[in-house]
Amino acid sequence: MAIRTKDDALALLRTALDEAGVAWEPAATDPYTLVATLPGTRKLATPCALRVGDHTLSVNAFVVRRPDENHEAVYRWLLERNTKLFGVGYALDALGDVYLAGRLPLEGLTAEVVDRLLGTVLQGADEPFNTLLELGFATAIRREWAWRVKRGESTRNLEAFTHLAGPADERPETD
Template identity: 45%
Template sequence: MTAPIDAPERERLDAVIATALADLELAFEHVGTGSFLVTLEGEHKLRTMTWLVVQDHTLLVEAFFMRAPAENTAGTYGFLLGRNARTYGVHFSIDRVGDIFLTGQVPLAAVSADEIDRILGCVGTYADENFDPAIALGFASAIEREKAWRAKLAADAGSVTRPA
């Protein structure tokens, strides 16, 4: 096993990541040396907050995807687990309370501007493409209640008489 990276190498990787994020024109917070919180914008999942953290041997990539499903837990997790067979660099995972994340690790030797672009592109794409179907599976009852509430509001608004 290789030794953990030293401070100069950590600083070099920090600069590579910071430059790549700036060149990609992504919004990010530089939380500390080798630690970045990146905001990825999407169409279906509007924002995917993604951590990039230089560790001793790898670059940790972790993005919150969605809360634990309220229903159809097995179906929701099964859907996302099936997606893992076709992902690059990151995969869907759950934490101890069942919340869903995209997580991965990149060997430090592979960290470059191109790899940062590739891995963040994957995170953004996987989050955006899978968000609506995952929400539909895990929160179907809540979605139906919301639709019914909106329909009632629209109906009530249409039946309001206006003063002459």
């Protein structure tokens, strides 16, 4: 399908999302924006806005909020990975929240390109999620762990961060 108009690109995008089995919905305020929900394993879901413009497809996906600590290490870690990504790169908004953002020309848009782009977004948001939490939120994770242990609550969803919780002999069993 040759892309001649924004409507052609939007139709291709809808079809590509459907064929890939990706849940999506139109944005409430813009008929040329679709919001896809990419399921993850570390990060439960990554919402991804795909906006068809006059000449480009813009992509924007939230990765993690502004780190509480260790900013330089977090941002360096992200920047080192930017060269390995297709069509997107890590970016910060005005608050310091981390996103994957990119722009591709409509003339090269195909279902295969959409699939590759979404794969890159999912890999870039889901795969490093625990690492980003550990780098930027270790103190908060330790506090949460201690709070849950003190109250006798489950630490199951903190399992990936067991090594941050203190010496092994002080850790309760996760349930």
